[in-house]
Amino acid sequence: MKKALLLQVFCIGMVTTVVGQTYTDATMMKKNEICIAMMYEQGTWDQYWEGTNLITNENIGTFTRSTYMPMIAYGITDKLNVLLSTPYVSTKSDGGQLAGVKGFQDVNVALKYEAIKKDFGKHRVSALAAVQFGTPMTNYLSDYMPYSLGLGTQELTGRVVGQYEFNKMIFVRATAAYVWRGQTEVERPFYYNNGSYYTTYMDVPSAINYQAVVGGWALKHNLRLEASYTTLNCLDGDDIRRWNMPQPTNKMEVTQAGFSAQYFFKSIEPLKGLSLMASFNQVLDGRNMGKATAIGGGIAYQFTF
Amino acid sequence: MKKIISISLSLALIVVSVSSCENELPTHFDFNSYNFSDLDVDGGSWQPILLSSATDIELAAPAEVNSAEYQAELSALKSATQNLTGNQAEAVQYWTNNPIIRWNEIALELATKYNLIPPPNPDGSYTLPTAANPEGPPPFPFAHPPYTSRMLAYLSVAQFDGLITAWHYKYEYNRPAPYVTDTDIQYAYKKNTLPSYPSDGAVIAIVSRDILKAMFPLEHAYLDARAEEHLNSLIWSGSNTASDIEAGTTIGTAVKTVALARASTDKMSAAQTPRALSDQIKQEAFDRFGWAWDNMEVPVRPVGLTPRFGEVTMWSVPNVEDVRVPVPPAPGSPAFETDAKELNSYAKNISEGQRKIANWWSDGLGTYTPPGHWNRRTKEYIVKYEMNPLRAARTFAYLNMAIMDAGVACWDSKYYYHYPRPIQTIKGFKTILGTPNFPSYPSGHSTFSGAAAEVLSYIFPAEANGVRSWAREAAESRIYGGIHYRFDSDNGLEQGKQVAAYTITRAQNDGADD
Numbered sequence: 179m180k181k182a183l184l185l186q187v188f189c190i191g192m193v194t195t196v197v198g199q200t201y202t203d204a205t206m207m208k209k210n211e212i213c214i215a216m217m218y219e220q221g222t223w224d225q226y227w228e229g230t231n232l233i234t235n236e237n238i239g240t241f242t243r244s245t246y247m248p249m250i251a252y253g254i255t256d257k258l259n260v261l262l263s264t265p266y267v268s269t270k271s272d273g274g275q276l277a278g279v280k281g282f283q284d285v286n287v288a289l290k291y292e293a294i295k296k297d298f299g300k301h302r303v304s305a306l307a308a309v310q311f312g313t314p315m316t317n318y319l320s321d322y323m324p325y326s327l328g329l330g331t332q333e334l335t336g337r338v339v340g341q342y343e344f345n346k347m348i349f350v351r352a353t354a355a356y357v358w359r360g361q362t363e364v365e366r367p368f369y370y371n372n373g374s375y376y377t378t379y380m381d382v383p384s385a386i387n388y389q390a391v392v393g394g395w396a397l398k399h400n401l402r403l404e405a406s407y408t409t410l411n412c413l414d415g416d417d418i419r420r421w422n423m424p425q426p427t428n429k430m431e432v433t434q435a436g437f438s439a440q441y442f443f444k445s446i447e448p449l450k451g452l453s454l455m456a457s458f459n460q461v462l463d464g465r466n467m468g469k470a471t472a473i474g475g476g477i478a479y480q481f482t483f
Numbered sequence: 484m485k486k487i488i489s490i491s492l493s494l495a496l497i498v499v500s501v502s503s504c505e506n507e508l509p510t511h512f513d514f515n516s517y518n519f520s521d522l523d524v525d526g527g528s529w530q531p532i533l534l535s536s537a538t539d540i541e542l543a544a545p546a547e548v549n550s551a552e553y554q555a556e557l558s559a560l561k562s563a564t565q566n567l568t569g570n571q572a573e574a575v576q577y578w579t580n581n582p583i584i585r586w587n588e589i590a591l592e593l594a595t596k597y598n599l600i601p602p603p604n605p606d607g608s609y610t611l612p613t614a615a616n617p618e619g620p621p622p623f624p625f626a627h628p629p630y631t632s633r634m635l636a637y638l639s640v641a642q643f644d645g646l647i648t649a650w651h652y653k654y655e656y657n658r659p660a661p662y663v664t665d666t667d668i669q670y671a672y673k674k675n676t677l678p679s680y681p682s683d684g685a686v687i688a689i690v691s692r693d694i695l696k697a698m699f700p701l702e703h704a705y706l707d708a709r710a711e712e713h714l715n716s717l718i719w720s721g722s723n724t725a726s727d728i729e730a731g732t733t734i735g736t737a738v739k740t741v742a743l744a745r746a747s748t749d750k751m752s753a754a755q756t757p758r759a760l761s762d763q764i765k766q767e768a769f770d771r772f773g774w775a776w777d778n779m780e781v782p783v784r785p786v787g788l789t790p791r792f793g794e795v796t797m798w799s800v801p802n803v804e805d806v807r808v809p810v811p812p813a814p815g816s817p818a819f820e821t822d823a824k825e826l827n828s829y830a831k832n833i834s835e836g837q838r839k840i841a842n843w844w845s846d847g848l849g850t851y852t853p854p855g856h857w858n859r860r861t862k863e864y865i866v867k868y869e870m871n872p873l874r875a876a877r878t879f880a881y882l883n884m885a886i887m888d889a890g891v892a893c894w895d896s897k898y899y900y901h902y903p904r905p906i907q908t909i910k911g912f913k914t915i916l917g918t919p920n921f922p923s924y925p926s927g928h929s930t931f932s933g934a935a936a937e938v939l940s941y942i943f944p945a946e947a948n949g950v951r952s953w954a955r956e957a958a959e960s961r962i963y964g965g966i967h968y969r970f971d972s973d974n975g976l977e978q979g980k981q982v983a984a985y986t987i988t989r990a991q992n993d994g995a996d997d
């Protein structure tokens with residue numbers, strides 16, 4: 179459900195996966211099924227990469243980004259789902275005097291299509307394609323990093339997902355995505371990006387995102403556990419200059435490992451359709467972004483319309 | 484599978500079509516060669532800034548137009564202007580017939596590149612940039628607003644004096660433009676009757692290159708390359724022959740020597756004081772007023788930015804204390820509390836319009852600074868009013884002398900009063916702009932802008948309302964940003980106006996208004 183979200187949040191220093199997962203996983207809603215979810219994630223860091231150099235800045239101290247993400251998904255058909263999410267973000271730091279911000283970030287809508295689903299005995303192969311569009315919901319200022327709510331640009335993501343499930347118990351999944359990003363309008367008429375720019379527009383670099391997941395089912399198929407390894411690399415952009423503020427033109431890169439769990443109350447009749455989610459993610463390596471540790475949780479309810 | 488292909492295809496189409504909506508982002512001011520509104524034929528008689536008159540620099544008469552020597556130059560020029568490569572044609576288009584504009588942009592770009600504050604060392608100390616070891620780290624210079632104001636002043640003054648001298652000899656020797664003598668020579672720009680010896684373009688290229696090399700010692704190779712392209716463009720465009728350019732080079736070299744001699748004795752090298760002197764300046768202010776500014780960064784920067792910039796030699800103001808701002812309200816006084824309350828109200832609830840104003844004029848670290856912002860607007864007016872290079876240089880010279888004088892006056896007051904910033908006086912106060920490393924009162928943005936707007940109002944009277952309202956907006960922007968009190972901005976703006984009055988009096992008497 180939340181790939182685009184995931185990416186944006188990524189790039190400004192934290193990672194969302196609890197929610198982001200729906201955009202990248204191989205799970206499909208059946209026709210007329212609806213899933214509503216509310217997710218929360220909090221990412222913190224006290225070190226960031228200035229270019230590729232990991233530094234601390236006591237005038238930022240510990241930086242915290244909190245994301246609340248309501249989401250809804252709907253099965254148009256068994257093979258085509260639509261997803262919609264609108265994160266609300268707040269940022270703050272405990273060092274220095276710069277004010278944090280809060281507000282709605284971007285609205286994201288995605289179509290997810292299951293192209294292949296083949297069973298070989300107890301094994302299953304599936305392949306999906308998704309396209310996702312995100313655009314700022316409010317006139318937030320992208321050029322206030324790391325505090326800004328998001329990158330303030332339109333974003334179009336094309337994604338492919340492939341999954342192999344053994345015995346309906348263990349699965350491996352790989353995804354690849356191209357994230358096209360446009361320009362963001364900022365509030366200053368001049369900036370430096372390895373040279374002068376006389377404009378209020380900044381090019382926000384597009385990115386490539388890969389993810390590998392190993393997962394399995396436990397507790398009589400009520401608990402899904404996943405371990406993930408994710409990279410997101412901007413294709414161009416400049417580095418944060420020495421002891422300077424970051425800006426949306428920066429070439430952001432991140433490698434992170436994560437773990438997530440989702441418990442489905444399938445077997446408890448009054449709670450049928452309900453599930454709880456939890457996640458943990460750690461940025462391992464990066465460029466022009468914070469070395470964030472994120473924890474998240476969420477609740478989802480799925481029913482037929 | 485078919486569906487996957489069609490989805491991928493339509494996705495690709497969307498990406499392509501959305502991408503094509505993106506704006507091409509401008510890296511310099513886009514304008515073409517234009518007809519000058521006036522040639523200022525008597526420009527050689529104007530009063531220069533550093534020279535006593537245009538004839539301080541001697542220049543021999545050029546060869547006669549019908550001499551074999553000059554005819555050979557013309558034929559060399561003719562062949563050089565034929566069959567330009569793509570890069571050569573692009574250079575001609577870029578430099579235009581008013582290259583003052585381009586060198587101003589190059590100066591702003593270098594200011595932006597070098598406007599980075601030194602970071603702390605791992606042990607919490609700070610190493611300051613030094614001209615003795617420009618590579619650093621940190622690299623020299625830190626092109627903060629005082630540094631940039633001074634850099635722009637020397638650049639513009641040297642260009643102005645160089646062009647007054649060039650104009651003098653142009654009309655003394657009256658060598659026609661190459662395309663007048665040889666009608667087969669293609670001239671790339673708008674034709675006029677300006678004599679071609681010495682080359683005004685070469686004067687500009689040489690003084691600009693050499694002033695900027697002195698100001699940005701790590702950029703010699705870059706500046707040499709820019710100047711070389713500029714000088715070549717004078718040939719490729721059919722503007723000047725070799726002897727025109729050589730004569731321009733002679734003038735440029737002589738003028739930059741005079742300008743850099745002044746720069747070496749203007750006391751800028753003492754502006755960044757050692758810790759002991761900085762502490763003494765602070766103690767004196769505390770004894771005088773009972774308050775003192777503290778740097779609030781972690782680790783604390785032991786010395787503020789250029790405590791003695793207020794003692795640097797001014798251009799037009801005889802005594803800096805004549806333009807010192809009045810005593811500000813004491814922290815905690817009713818007048819102070821009124822302005823502190825205003826700051827709290829913006830911190831709590833700022834409108835998008837106010838936020839935009841704060842950011843529009845922020846011009847902080849990593850930017851071309853407020854002096855750069857005003858130079859950028861001035862450049863646009865110069866082209867709008869179709870000024871010739873001499874007029875353009877005069878405009879920048881008075882603008883940047885006023886801006887630097889405003890900076891000197893402002894810094895004198897800043898360290899005399901040593902007034903604490905809002906983040907120091909208001910508990911728990913948060914801002915949307917970074918607080919600079921120097922005392923609050925008065926606001927530098929306001930002083931720079933007040934001075935700039937007055938000079939521009941004098942030179943472009945039709946734009947007076949617009950530029951004055953910009954100055955007011957720039958002053959307000961610091962209040963919205965949470966880094967200045969209203970009394971900082973109001974008094975800074977007023978101080979800028981007072982400084983500019985000296986500059987304008989000087990300009991009114993240089994002969995250009997006659």
